Amino acid sequence: MVKISIAGASGYTGLELIRLLAAHPSAELMVLTSETFQGRNVAEVFPSLRGIVDLKLRPLDDDVAKDCDVLFLALPHTAAMSKLPDYFRRDCKIIDLSADYRLKDPAAYAEWYAVTHTHPELLAQAVYGLPELHRDAIRSARFIANPGCYPTSVILALAPLFKTDWADLNSIIADSKSGVSGAGRKPSLATHYGEVNEGVRPYHLASHRHTPEMEQELSALAGEPVRVTFSPHLIPMTRGMLSTVYINLNEAITAEKLVAHYRNFYKDESFIRVLNPGEFADSHHVLSSNFCDIGLTVDSRSQRLIITSALDNLIKGAAGQAIQNMNIMLGINEKTGLMSPAIFP
Ligand SMILES: NC(=O)c1ccc[n+]([C@@H]2O[C@H](COP(=O)([O-])OP(=O)(O)OC[C@H]3O[C@@H](n4cnc5c(N)ncnc54)[C@H](OP(=O)(O)O)[C@@H]3O)[C@@H](O)[C@H]2O)c1
Incomplete structure (x- = not known):
């Protein structure tokens, strides 16, 4: 089983990651983080998970990347930008749903996000995770910058x-x-x-x-x-x-x-x-x-x-695409856990 950590599990994209990964045949949720709800069971925060996921939310620290195979960062931009080198020291793949590592040019990041990038040296390692255009690079990537919706x-x-x-x-x-x-x-x-x-x-x-x-x-x-x-x-x-x-x-x-x-x-x-x-x-x-x-x-x-x-926006625009990237990185069928049709009406 692929051990999963999700930083930002109390947010909307975090919840969608939990929902989809809970039904993914190869994934095992290990660590979920929230600052606001730390110490509480995730099923208390999101009752839709009752009887399906039984994990306590814990605060974000460097251990979030310990003992996991894949770390999803579902945090606002800048919240984890400076922590990437610490996560890189662990032996896990990283998929960042924020905008921090999407722009290859740190000057463009500073211009559009009004923040100086703390780790421009890592930008070259981040593969822009749009599988339809970059599948080969994603396959061998360790670090994915998941695209915006x-x-x-x-x-x-x-x-x-x-x-x-x-x-x-x-x-x-x-x-x-x-x-x-x-x-x-x-x-x-x-x-x-x-x-x-x-x-x-x-x-x-x-x-x-x-x-x-x-x-x-x-x-x-x-x-x-x-x-x-x-x-x-x-x-x-x-x-x-x-x-x-x-x-x-x-x-x-x-x-x-x-x-x-x-x-x-x-x-x-x-x-x-x-x-x-x-x-x-x-x-x-x-x-x-x-x-x-x-x-x-x-x-x-x-x-x-x-x-x-x-x-x-929360699935192909965020969590679903992130899981599609995970599947590709791990060499498992890209469609795994993602083939549900739309809910309609
Ligand atoms: N929403 C979308 O449609 C969408 C689409 C594509 C990409 N994205 C990107 O995905 C990321 C997450 O978006 P979202 O919509 O899921 O946001 P959200 O609903 O606001 O959730 C943010 C999560 O990050 C945690 N968090 C916030 N500040 C933090 C900090 N300083 N340190 C540690 N944890 C912190 C929050 O935890 P607590 O509040 O519990 O502490 C919460 O779990 C963003 O970068 C966003 O731009 C979003």
């Missing part, structure tokens, strides 16, 4: 196009909507029920921290700098994410041809479902699952491609 939805929506010259790569606009769980469990005024319910609002227009992550990966695919106009929106639902991505086409191309190309690009991918021409991605159909649905629509009047990409 918005970047996962936008990069997967665009990656196949970067193998063609069909589109103007500098005309990308990504308009994304996220449920409130994207902001984590810690209460805040911005995510308070009365501030979110019955309304829709953009936030961090032209300045969201996931922008450089998208640009880093898309630029690597393009072999030249790519810019993305990214407009995130908070909508009154608990979980789920839909990105609608616009890009100008260089020539008239049918949706049928695009769908065939996308299906070929993703032909070996278990969690990417390219929809039929004319179908649009819908967050309902991926909720609580590790799938990302992608729909392709051509607006022939404006010669623009409109891509819809739906995923669950």
Whole structure:
């Protein structure tokens, strides 16, 4: 059995890791951490785990990486950044769900996160954990920087196009909507029920921290700098994410041809479902699952491609993708523990 520690087990992505790993045939949960709830049984904090997981939450210390095979860090950015060298001394694989090691350029981290990176020397060791693009590197990795939810939805929506010259790569606009769980469990005024319910609002227009992550990966695919106009929106639902991505086409191309190309690009991918021409991605159909649905629509009047990409921010956008990475790193079937369909309705 693979021994698992989860730092940040009392948060939303931590809970999803527990839920999925409790049903994973090769995983054994050993250590769960929380500062607020230390000393309490995790099933008291999350009654959904009653009768399934019986472990006391303990505070985060260096021992979290002791005697485990895989350490998941489900903490806010910076909370574990400086502790990585200590964890590295232990003989475990590390999957960090935060943004701390996603950006390869420490100057970009400082610019977008307003913090100086404490361990830029470790950035080169972190593999960006998007299996559809980096599976070979993940296979031999010891340390994964698990992608953000918005970047996962936008990069997967665009990656196949970067193998063609069909589109103007500098005309990308990504308009994304996220449920409130994207902001984590810690209460805040911005995510308070009365501030979110019955309304829709953009936030961090032209300045969201996931922008450089998208640009880093898309630029690597393009072999030249790519810019993305990214407009995130908070909508009154608990979980789920839909990105609608616009890009100008260089020539008239049918949706049928695009769908065939996308299906070929993703032909070996278990969690990417390219929809039929004319179908649009819908967050309902991926909720609580590790799938990302992608729909392709051509607006022939404006010669623009409109891509819809739906995923669950807590699963393919976080915990599910992290477990997919774990499976790949350990050489077990990538789909293990992740093939549940969406909960619908
Ligand atoms: N939510 C999403 O959709 C999503 C998607 C992709 C990536 N992520 C990333 O995943 C990470 C976790 O997100 P989340 O949504 O699960 O957050 P969350 O619900 O706020 O949970 C955060 C967890 O970290 C613990 N924690 C907070 N500050 C800590 C500190 N200084 N030292 C030790 N533990 C600390 C909390 O424990 P206590 O409060 O019990 O002390 C809690 O268990 C973040 O970096 C986030 O950006 C989130």
